[in-house]
Amino acid sequence: MSSPPVTPPVVTPPVVATENLTKTYGGRSVVDDLNLSIPAGCVYGFLGPNGSGKSTTMKMLLSLIQPTGGRVQIMGRPMTRGTRRELLGSIGSLIEAPPGYAHLTGAENMRLVQRLLGLNREQIDDAVRTVRLQDQMDKKVRNYSLGMKQRLGIAMALARRPRLLILDEPTNGLDPAGIEEIRGLLRRLADDGVTVMVSSHLLGEIDKTANVLGILSQGRMIFQGTRSELMTASAPDVIISCSDPQAAVATLRPFDARHAGRSDVAIPALDDQQTAGAVAALVGQRIGVYGVRRDEQTLEDVFMSLTAGGGL
Ligand SMILES: Nc1ncnc2c1ncn2[C@@H]1O[C@H](COP(=O)(O)OP(=O)(O)OP(=O)(O)O)[C@@H](O)[C@H]1O
Known part of the structure; x- marks a missing residue:
């Protein structure tokens, strides 16, 4: 009996991949050996304090500035002088201030994009609907709110129906509703x-x-992965609630324990085995253990500790 044919798994290359991407200005690396990998169909949050190199990276992905070193691949193909035009045709972007002529209406701005890129009316209408600006098209852009200007910028980027959208700080300066x-x-x-x-x-x-999420600090990628991987990687403190926290801190000094208020003692970066050891040490000293738990950490805490609070 012949076995059923095995269908090889479909491996989709990352939509964006960089290899050792580097940009140096005056001998200083502002983007340093960056290995980015952005899977297809995801929202990739590129995070980092001001000045950490996010815009410079995005500009290199878009060929707006030349890397000093390393390579960029878009949809599995290297970005080169020969492929640049074609690859950029499938990328929409919004870098720095929102584009658009202030003295023209939204509709007039979109018509310019249509003509410039040789698009049809349906593509323009779809993009405007996607950003929910269809009722604002007859207003002059100078009368738009910042959020509306950002959405118009995104509509311009979307009009060519890109497979990849690169947006640099699109929520900067927006109020909570705009965000x-x-x-x-x-x-x-x-x-x-x-x-x-x-x-x-x-x-x-x-x-x-x-x-x-990809987290950048001083031009280097300090974390890349899912939100839950980030939380796991951050090894939250173990909190032991006990009858005598002062004595517990003394007993657990080798674990860098500290008093964390009331009956709590906090111990950083303990694995399960070490946690069992710490509890045994307390019991050995006749200190009553009331409870053991992992500290609650917000993603903000994790981000701050990873970037050491720099620039935030
Ligand atoms: N053309 C340039 N010449 C010299 N230094 C530059 C140039 N462009 C950027 N830099 C420097 O590179 C570093 C990274 O800047 P970049 O704009 O990429 O950071 P960013 O993470 O996008 O921050 P922001 O959100 O403030 O724009 C900064 O220190 C900046 O001063």
């Missing part, structure tokens, strides 16, 4: 199969939207 509007938009785009790379210096602005 929520952009979050919802990014989720809808990812649901429609667009891969979105979005930068921010504020974790709270994108952590609920992003499936994958």
Whole structure:
């Protein structure tokens, strides 16, 4: 009897991959040996304090500036002088200030994009609907709120129906309602199969939207993975609630224990075996152990400790 044919798994290359991507200005590396990997269909949150190199990285992905070293691959193909034009045709981007002529209406701005890129009317209408600006198209852009300008910028980036969208700090300066509007938009785009790379210096602005996070500090990637992997990697404190915290701190000095208020003692970076050892040591000293738990950590705590609070 012949065995059924084995279908090889479909391996989709990352939509963006960089290898040792580096940018140096005057001998200083502002992007340093970066290995980015952005899976297809995700919202990739690119986080880091101001000046950590996010914009410089995004500009290199878009070929707006030349890397000093390393390589960029988009959808499995190397970005070179020969492939650049074609690859950029499948990327929409919003870098720095929102684009658009202030003295023209939203509709006039979109018509310019249509003509410039040789698009059809349906593509323009779809993009405007996606960012929910269809009722604002006859207003001059100078009368738009910042959030509306950002959404118009995103509509311009979306009009060519890109597979990849690169947005540099699209929520910067927006009020909570504007931030929520952009979050919802990014989720809808990812649901429609667009891969979105979005930068921010504020974790709270994108952590609920992003499936994958890349955290940059001083030009180096200090973490890349899912939100839950980040929480796991951060090894939260173990908190032991006990009858005599002063004596417990003395007993657990080799574990770097500290008094954490009332009956609590906090111990950093303990694995399960070490936790059992710490509890046994307390029991051996006749200190009553009331409870043992892992500290609650917000993603903000983790981010702050990873980036040592620099610039936040
Ligand atoms: N053309 C340039 N010449 C010299 N230094 C530069 C240049 N462009 C950027 N830098 C420096 O590179 C570092 C990274 O800047 P970049 O704008 O990429 O950071 P960022 O993470 O995007 O921060 P921000 O959110 O503030 O823009 C900064 O120290 C910046 O001053």
